[in-house]
Amino acid sequence: xxxxxxxxxxxxxxxxxxxxxxxxxxxxxxxxxxxxxxxxxxxxxxxxxxxxxxxxxxxxxxxxxxxxxxxxxxxxxxxxxxxxxxxxxxxxxxxxxxxxxxxxxxxxxxxxxxxxxxxxxxxxxxxxxxxxxxxxxxxxxxxxxxxxxxxxxxxxxxxxxxxxxxxxxxxxxxxxxxxxxxxxxxxxxxxxxxxxxxxxxxxxxxxxxxxxxxxxxxxxxxxxxxxxxxxxxxxxxxxxxxxxxxxxxxxxxxxxxxxxxxxxxxxxxxxxxxxxxxxxxxxxxxxxxxxxxxxxxx
Numbered sequence: 001x002x003x004x005x006x007x008x009x010x011x012x013x014x015x016x017x018x019x020x021x022x023x024x025x026x027x028x029x030x031x032x033x034x035x036x037x038x039x040x041x042x043x044x045x046x047x048x049x050x051x052x053x054x055x056x057x058x059x060x061x062x063x064x065x066x067x068x069x070x071x072x073x074x075x076x077x078x079x080x081x082x083x084x085x086x087x088x089x090x091x092x093x094x095x096x097x098x099x100x101x102x103x104x105x106x107x108x109x110x111x112x113x114x115x116x117x118x119x120x121x122x123x124x125x126x127x128x129x130x131x132x133x134x135x136x137x138x139x140x141x142x143x144x145x146x147x148x149x150x151x152x153x154x155x156x157x158x159x160x161x162x163x164x165x166x167x168x169x170x171x172x173x174x175x176x177x178x179x180x181x182x183x184x185x186x187x188x189x190x191x192x193x194x195x196x197x198x199x200x201x202x203x204x205x206x207x208x209x210x211x212x213x214x215x216x217x218x219x220x221x222x223x224x225x226x227x228x229x230x231x232x233x234x235x236x237x238x239x240x241x242x243x244x245x246x247x248x249x250x251x252x253x254x255x256x257x258x259x260x261x262x263x264x265x266x267x268x269x270x271x272x273x274x275x276x277x278x279x280x281x282x283x284x285x286x287x288x289x290x291x292x293x294x295x296x297x298x
Contacts, residue, residue, distance in 0.1 A: 003106060005019065006288065007271070008030040008106060008107055009041040009074065009103050009104065009105055009108075010103070010104050010105075010106040010191050011048075011101060011102070011103060011104075012040060012043055012045045012101075012102050012103075012104050013099070013100065013102070013273050014036065014040060014099070014100050014102075015034045015036070015053070015097070015098070015099040016032075016035055016094060016098065017036070017053045017055075017095050017097020017098070018032065018035075018096075018097060018278075019033065019093050019094060019095050019149070020094055020190040020252075021122060021133040021251055022133070022136065022146070023083065023131075023136070023289055024104060024150075025065075025067035025068045025070060025166070026067045026068070026070060026071035026074075026151035027150050027154065028068055028071065028094075028096065029068040029069060029070065029071025029072040029073075029074075029075075029076060029096060030071040030072065030075050030096070030153075030179075031071075031146050031150070031153040031252055032071075032072060032096045032097050033071070033073075033074075033075035033076055033155060033219065034048075034070075034074035034075050034100075034154050034155065034156055034157075034252045035097070035251055035252035036050070036097050036098035036157075036177065036214035037050075037075065037076075037081065037098070037100055037152070037156060037157075038077050038157045038174045038176070038250055038252060038253075038296075039100070039174060040100055041156070041157040041158055041160070041161035041174070041281065042110065042143065042157065042161070042172055042173055042174040042255060042268055043102075043104055043109055043110050043111070044080050044104055044105070044108060044109055044110035044164065044172070045074045045077075045103060045104035045109075045161075045167050045219055046102055046103050046104070047080070047081035047100055047101075048081065048082065048102050048103050048116055048270075049081060049082045049083070049084050049094040049100075049101050049258070049282065050076055050081050050082070050083055050084065050098040050099065050100045050101070050208075051073065051083075051084055051085055051087070051098065051152035051186075052069060052083065052085070052087070052096070052098060053086060053087060053095070053096065053097050053098060053099060054068075054069075054086065054087070054088035054089070054095065054122045054183075055088070055089055055090075055091030055094065055095035055096075056088060056090065056091060056094055056095075057066065057090070057092060057093065057094065058090050060094070061075070062251055064094075064212065065088075066093070067093075068096050068278065070097065070181060070285060071109070071266060075156065077099075077156065078156060079156055079158060081100065082205045086286025087134075089094075094101075095149055096230075097151075102129055105238055108165055108174040110151045110161075110165070110169060110171070110198070111171060111172070112173040112183075112186055112188070112190045112191070113171060113187075113190035113191050113193060113229075114116050114172050114258065115130075115170050115171040115187055115191035115193050115195070115258035115285045116170055116172040116191070116194060116258070116260075116283045116285060117285050117286040117287045118192065118260070118261055118262070118284070118285065119170050119171075119258040119259055119260060119284065119287055120258070120259050120260075120261050120264050120281055120284050120285075121195060121197065121257070121258060121259075121282050121283040121284055122256075122259055122264070122267065122279060122280065122281055123180070123202070123254050123255070123256055123257075123278070123282050123284065124157070124160040124254035124255045124257070124271065124276050124278055124280075125155070125157075125175070125203070125253050125254025125255075125278055126143065126152060126203040126204050126205045126208075126254075126278060126280075127153055127175075127180060127203065127204055127205065127208065127245045127246070127248055127250065128149065128151050128157065128204050128205035128207075128208025128209070128212075128245055128248060129152065129153055129190070129205065129211050129219055129248070129250050129251045129253065130179075130218030130220050130221060130248040130250055130251070131208050131211045131216055131217060131244075131245065131248055131250070132145060132146060132149040132205060132207070132208060132211065133149070133218070133220070133221040133251065134216050134217070134218045134219070134277040135211050135216045138216065138257055138280070140214075140216060141207070141211070142207060143204070143277045145205070145206055145207035145208075145211075146247060147207075148205055148206045148207070149205050152205060152252075153252040154252070155277075157174060157253075157254065157255055159271070159274030159275050160182065160219070160254065160255045160271060160276050161286045162271075162274055163270035163271045163274045163276065164255065164257055164265060164267075164268050166184075167259065167263050167270055168232075168259070168260050168263045168268070169257050169258065169259055169263075170258045170259065170260065171185050171190075171191055171257070171258040172255055172256065172257050172258070173186065173255070173256050174254070174255055174256075175250050175253030175254055175255070175256055176249075176250055176251065176252070176253055177220060177249050178224055178227075179220065179221065179224045179246065179247045179248050179249055179250060179252075179255065180197070180202075180246050180247070180248070180250070180253075181197075181224060181225075181228060181232060181294050181296070182224045182228065182247070183245050183248050183256060184197065184294050185231050185274070185293040185294050186200075186293060187256065187258070188288075188293035190284075190287075191258075191288070191295055192288050193285050193286065193287065193288055193296050194285070194287065194288055194289050194292055194293060194294070194295060195283060195285060195286070195293065195295070196283045196284055196285075196286050196297060196298050197246065197282050197283040197294065197295070197296050197297070198282060198298070199238045199239070199242040199246060199296050199297065200242070200281050200284065200298060201244060201280060201282045202245065202246060202280070203278050203280040203282075203283055204245060205261065208245060209241055209242070209245065212241045212244045212245060213241050215230075217244045218248055218249045219247060220247075220249020220266045221244050221245075221247040221248045222247075223249075224247040224248075224249060225243075225247050228247075228293075228294065229293045230291050230292070231291060231292060231293040231294060232292070232293070232294050232295075232296070233292045233294070233295045233296070234295075234296045235295070235296060235297045235298055237297075237298035238296050238297065238298050242260055243296060246296055254278065258285055264281065267279070282298075287288060289295060
């Protein structure tokens with residue numbers, strides 16, 4: 001964060017890019033752009049400008065790149081974010097994303113370090129994009145399941161961020177590659193607390209649980225569990241399927257929010273008024289308990 005002299009505002013910046021996780025190039029562009037913009041929203045910021053970042057194989061038709069960039073531009077226009085240019089390099093595989101600059105009120109910045117015992121945990125998107133993209137790679141996903149995941153990943157977190165700023169949200173983070181548990185553990189560590197998550201309350205993408213039950217689990221889910229180690233505590237009644245989805249490596253996931261218990265109803269109404277489809281209460285913040293950062297219950 002860089003403060004703008006003479007004002008209460010500051011500039012925040014972020015960058016993200018990755019290979020395609022869906023087959024449609026326009027959808028890939030929209031997903032990558034929404035994912036890149038999400039870091040700005042998670043801080044309570046407003047995207048101002050962006051630069052395209054592209055890796056593209058020489059042997060592919062340039063029209064394919066045009067569709068990807070058009071998809072990204074569509075999301076930037078929706079976010080009122082100006083595209084100022086970018087940079088491309090030859091690469092062995094397609095990669096796309098954005099470097100985004102945003103503005104933020106420094107006195108109202110959302111961080112992952114403000115969660116307090118007694119806060120309620122809320123999640124604003126369903127889980128399972130990693131499982132769906134893994135199934136797509138294996139040609140084992142139904143069209144309607146893929147479409148639901150694509151719709152979720154292309155949905156901006158702008159409305160959720162505006163709602164969070166209206167209410168007394170204590171802490172926020174977006175849920176991406178480290179999964180709900182991984183990003184939740186970062187929030188717990190930064191706040192000096194324990195996050196207790198109810199697996200039965202997790203919102204799931206249509207078909208995601210069935211995919212996991214059939215053995216389609218993202219590689220990121222396994223890596224995230226190994227990375228957490230003894231910071232993750234799992235109750236004996238938690239199903240392996242729900243645990244895998246709590247660890248699922250997400251792309252363009254929702255915001256995980258820590259909200260004072262007396263603000264939950266107001267936050268729910270605010271999210272609804274912003275058009276945010278999911279306002280799932282998934283657990284609560286507990287006092288710190290040793291090395292454990294995340295506890296998953298049934």
